[in-house]
Amino acid sequence: GAGVSQSPRYKVAKRGQDVALRCDPISGHVSLFWYQQALGQGPEFLTYFQNEAQLDKSGLPSDRFFAERPEGSVSTLKIQRTQQEDSAVYLCASYWREDNNEQFFGPGTRLTVL
């Protein structure tokens, strides 16, 4: 596609519910990233994929967070048993060439946990 798309754009969950956030990267982009942006803060790295391989998940805040990219294109970030502190905007980004180092961002999914 023309850009990175994410769905849903907004998600409200009750505490304890599971949620799944979807990211469609730019077609052909090998690398995909997830970031978490808390209110009033800059985005923070969560995890990184190269094709279907998850090469770095050091930023995932707990084992309730899980990300996958089974076919090397679309990715899903899943949060189990959501907590209020999970409320944030979740951003997806992709790029196609490791030395280019320019990441293209989607509009984000705003998650609110009540």
Add this chain to the structure above:
Amino acid sequence: AQSVTQLDSHVSVSEGTPVLLRCNYSSSYSPSLFWYVQHPNKGLQLLLKYTSAATLVKGINGFEAEFKKSETSFHLTKPSAHMSDAAEYFCVVSVFNDYKLSFGAGTTVTVRA
């Protein structure tokens, strides 16, 4: 490890006047530095990037930034602010071959008519 500090959380300017957003970085190696802009309900958009070429970097929409190694700074400027420049701006650092971007806390720019 690398990090950035954005020295102003809010900047307010009048339309047509210069804009200055300040950023200091910390990095053990030669950094790549970026400025991204985030408009409400829009994705982050790259304004410009420094990757060890010219120290004065020109970006989109009339923005430019100067890399000063001695001062570990990468300040963003624009000679004349426009109403459409009202947004959140992030200074970002990464180390070559390190895919992780480290974002500053952001600077909110408001433009007065």
